[in-house]
């Protein structure tokens with residue numbers, strides 16, 4: 001199983017100064033008052049793994065992830081998040097026992113990705129994480145309010161959710177595509 005070691009946020013949402021969270025094996029709890037940035041930490045995790053939708057990140061546009069400034073602090077020009085993953089068991093298809101994925105974004109919307117400090121494409125990040133169980137389509141991140149959405153959904157919607165979690169939906173989509181040919 002893949003283990004997340006640390007997450008560093010720099011200019012990401014409310015985290016203007018570089019902030020590193022270290023995750024020990026086991027359960028990590030992030031606590032704090034309303035608006036203190038707990039959900040922003042989760043957003044950073046989804047974002048660094050390649051999330052492309054501003055809505056999924058609770059913003060109107062992608063550049064909203066960049067620190068927008070406060071009364072005492074000027075806005076920043078870029079957001080940067082680095083996720084370090086323990087790969088000592090070789091779960092990720094890369095020859096390193098520790099893997100760092102970095103995503104950076106500038107105000108003009110330009111962005112870049114790095115794996116262990118080497119520039120790469122979004123596709124490389126997606127492929128690196130796709131079978132690890134932490135890719136963006138995996139249901140390992142359950143956002144605020146998401147549980148009630150699932151519990152209150154119609155049976156067919158709930159079925160789609162379970163199928164996606166079980167990895168069935170991918171095959172259903174492929175079958176439908178093949179049938180159309």
Ligand code: ATP
Pocket residue numbers: 012013014015032033034035036037038039040041064065066067068069144
């Ligand atoms: P709750 O307990 O209510 O869920 P939370 O700890 O999850 O709160 P977040 O939603 O993570 O809080 O943080 C919200 C705060 O982040 C708001 O104060 C908001 O102004 C700030 N914020 C969001 N985006 C930016 C940004 N781009 N620049 C600066 N601050 C931002």
Ligand code: MG
Pocket residue numbers: 038039040144
């Ligand atoms: Mg929250």
